[in-house]
Structure formats: C-alpha cells, structure tokens
Amino acid sequence: MKTNLRPLSAADIPACAALQNAAYLPLYREPAEILASRLTVAPTCCWGAFGGDGGLTAYILSHPWPAAAPPAIGTALGAPPPGDNWFIHDLAIGEAARGLGLGRALVRMAADAALALGLVRGDLIAVQGAGGFWARMGYADPPHLPAPLAAKVAAYGPDARYMTVRLGDLKA
Template sequence: MRVHDLGQVLEVQADVYDADILEDRSFYQNRLDLAPDSCWVARDTDNQLQGYLVSYPWAGLLPPSLGDALSSLPSPADQWFIHDCAVMRRAQGRGVAGALLQAGRRYAWQRGLRRCSLVSLGPAVGYWQRLGYKPIEGVPAPVLEAKLRQYGEQASFMDCAVHPD
C-alpha cells in the first residue's frame, strides 16, 4: 500500500462497511506511516484496487481503539494485529483476502511474530473461525467490552497462531 492508494482504500471501505465505523484518510495515513511494510493492496488485471490489508506489530491484551491515531508501535511486539482486511463486494470469493492474508502471515513469521490478533465485526466472525481464529479469553470483560463496542454489535477479539505458508 502506498499513499496514492488511500483514495481507493476509502472506496473499498465504504463499499463493505456500515457508515458508523468508517475510518478517515488520516487514520490510514497514520498506519501506513507507522507500518508501511505490513499494509498491502490487491489489484485486478485492470489495475483496479480490489482489497486491502492494514496490519502491524502489536503487544498486549487489548486491541487498539478504532480510529485512534498511534504515535508509535509497541516494541517489542508480541503479535501481528490485523486492523482491517476488506475486499470489494464484486471481488469477494475470488481469493483476494486469502492472498492478502498470506502476505501478512509471511511478514509476521519473518519478524518472529507467532500470534495474530484481530477484532472481527459480527458478520465476519464465522469467516475468521474457519481460518482458525478463536475468541481471546482472559481479558477483563468490562475493559474489552468497552473497546469492542466501538466496532459494533457482536464484535469479537480473536487470535490464532501464525504459521508460514
């Protein structure tokens, strides 16, 4: 992902998410500035952006807050955090997300990150479960619930082991 992709990233985001959880250009710019090597886009043969993955090294028992700018990434990191993986509706079911996630797993593995975490929106929980993700247990419920409320009803903080492909 590069700065010139951000306009199309926002288009993909608007195509797949409800308006109340959309993040603005400055959010994506922030993550791209902090973790340019772990943000990717997928394009079709006409060079149209079909999907994107925003991820970064992370640490701790809680996900970052939705939409908040970060001043830095934690160091050392103990996990690879998937902030957002989105694919245009017209491109879903064509392996776009799988290719993006494969690039991400390689990135994480090469950096010694053996755990991946994410916040799944309610409708996508089944998708992530099929990929081996499970709800994270052991996080104080009131604190986690406050974070997850930002993501909408039935959002779930999930993780899985990272394996090289």
C-alpha cells in the same frame, strides 16, 4: 479476474478509504489519514489486490500492536510498543472481488511479513459477521475477556468478536 497482489503505498490510501466506505457500515469508516497511519507503522504488513485495470479490489491493513489492546476506531497510530503481536486493523474486499480467495491471499502475505518482523501471535476484532471467516483461518475467541478489553470490543458494535491466533496455526 486477473489480480496483482502488492504492498500498499501512500498513493493507494484514497482507494483504500473508498473501498472501506463501500464495504463497511458507517461505524467502521475512517478518514484516509487514519488508514495511512497503519501503513506508516508497518508498510510491509499492508497489502492490496489490484485488478487488471490497476484499480484496488481488496486490501489488508495490519501492524504490530500489543495483544489484547486494540486501538480504538478512528485512532491514528504512532510507533507501536515492542512486542510479538500482529493486529489486523482492516480487511476489505470489494463486491466484485468477493469469492475469489483474495481475503486469504492478503492475510497470508501480511502474516508472512508479520512473521519476518518476529511477530508470533495475532489478534483482531471481527465485525459485520466476519467471525466465521476468521474462525476458518484459525482464529478463536479467548475463553475470557478482561473488562477493559470487553468494553473496547463492545465499542466496535453488538456483533464484534475479539479473536486471537498463533501465527504458526494460521490457515491462510
């Protein structure tokens, strides 16, 4: 499958929402305007993979955000406070595009953009059993979660894992 990687644009958000609906359980599905707020906050950190027909096959939405303070599901973002942390909101790979290495490629593109913004560490909440993928990328579970963070992570579902990485250690 021929694939083109490029930064996402506002015109791609409806396709992102459709792919999110196909890839994620209902708990994790968000309206297009929520996804668009991530693109507005950090357009250089949001990338898509497009097939030969131009259709979106995978995407990553990521942005600067304070460490250990992930936004709640369904929260529209405003400007992030200053800091050095990169948060991955969403990585979705369409069924037909799985196994092609697009996840790693999109993470690398977004991470390079994060580094260019001066961000040096990252965090995310792995859901739907994705913790193993993120561990292979260099992410790890911190030894202890403060109670407020543990409660926020629990809202992402029973298998949710808060994971962190130093961007220099990322294996994408």
